[in-house]
Amino acid sequence: MKIALYQMHVIPGKPEENMKKISEWFNSLDEEIDLVVLPEMWNTSYRLSDLNELADEDGQVIIPFLQEEAKRMNKHIVGGSIAYKTGNDIYNRAIIINNKGVLINTYDKAHLVPMLNEHHYLTSGEKKPRIFNIDDIEMGTIICYDLRFPELARSLALEDAKVIFVTAQWPASRIDHWQSLLKARAIENQVFIVACNTVGTCDNNEFGGHTLVYAPDGTLINSLYEDEGTLTVELDFETQEQIRESIPIFNSLRTDLY
């Protein structure tokens, strides 16, 4: 499975411009890419106090946009997350669309970030992420700050996820946490961690890039640095099976103790 991740410089507060950037990025991709990954809150960035006006109401604009793009490009889209308004609530919602244009999964960020006052502007998700299946592979997604809560990634691994996507707007000041936590989630769950961050700034926040992919044994498959760009990787699921056979952690789990 060939994957391209967009380490995007999201333009704060400009959903239309960001959609245009994404279409242009899709056009730049090789035909052989099967699946693309976008970052967190790519429609608005962290213009939290303006989300009432900026968030996509019931996904009416962005979901059809991504559905059309998925069909046009014949690629699966792990659509990062968007600011999604429904009634009086605004969620930080992940959107997954397959290459036929079908919306196959959504997840609302469960852990809101105190350092960004997300809870003043967003409603937290009340359900854990669910597994989705693409090309016969079980996968799951979490969003940014969720990464600090290992139980969430573990719950996906226990439901047989082989790949966990982490879409983010992770700050430059804590990029060492980003790298260490992603690597730990890969090793402890023996999954591919496919992590897409942003670059650039939004008001006082500077985002740190380092979009990367870890193999299920924690080997870094590929990484970007601090510039906007594309990371491409190929996931080898046979190697994952070998890693799981050589260190069979799931057979050693003590669910009677914890």
Ligand SMILES: NC(=O)CCC(=O)C(=O)O
């Ligand atoms: N957008 C985020 O969830 C940022 C998370 C963060 O800053 C951190 O965990 O540190």
